[in-house]
Amino acid sequence: MTVRLSHTPAVQRFFEQASGLDNDQGSPRMKTVVQRVLTDAIKIIEDLRISPEEFWKAVNYLNDLGSRQEAGLLVAGLGLEHYLDLLMDAEDEAAELAGGTPRTIEGPLYVAGAPLSKHEARLDDGQDAGTVLFMQGRVLDTDGQPVAGAIVDVWHANTAGTYSYFDASQSEFNLRRRIETDAMGRYHFRSIVPSGYGCPPDGPTQHLLDQLGRHGQRPAHIHFFISAPQHRHLTTQINLAGDEYLHDDFAYATRDELIADIHFFDEGAEGRAQDYNGRFAEITFDFHLQRTDEAKAQQRLERMRALEG
Incomplete structure (x- = not known):
């Protein structure tokens, strides 16, 4: 009963x-x-x-989740962070705010205060033997006009799928930079091709996913904050075409408009044009920002982030 x-x-x-x-x-x-x-x-x-036994298992699970600092991972894996994006998309549609590059989840691994460069930067410290990546593009408004002085704040994982600051073996701000666009809205950086990664196999997030019959893998991706005065702040990431988990991202971050073609080149003329003679990869991707006079919309959402505040 x-x-x-x-x-x-x-x-x-x-x-x-x-x-x-x-x-x-x-x-x-x-x-x-x-x-x-x-x-x-x-x-x-x-x-x-x-049952009381199930109740206390849940309490112990929350303790474990906090001690492993995986709460941000879990809310992504259960689709809650993606749902916030869907809700904000619906609010934009209701307010007739259309156009621009789609948002997608930030994730839990941003670190504030990365070095700021003019127009171009090198993200990696040269310690990872991964394939060299050259990425370039423009920041434009929804009419296709260049946004000069926009800040492209970029971060991504290394070839082991780990991030600097959270991985003590990496140098400070490795694979993290902020780049100010030039007068034509252009940015350019050199880095390495990132790898996808999975939830820690012994952690509470993967333990729960196992019980749901789900994997905890993410495709290779690159995170971005894009900001400029009088434009809406954009939190987004690109996923690299061809990845095994491109359309099976456990964090539900893939959006068709954010899939970036990546082209690989062996040593040759293209490499020399990039002042690099080895094998490398190249991505070109433009970001489009909506204009706004609302000060709050020009800022990223408030939340706890490493080294911020």
């Missing part, structure tokens, strides 16, 4: 008290959110007949 208490006045009053709704201190917004979380949680317990 299933016993249900969540609808009773006594239980409702109990969780109002637990949420602080019976006092005039604290944050009204937080009280509303916590009350909703608590009332929805007890309905889940009742509807799915969650």
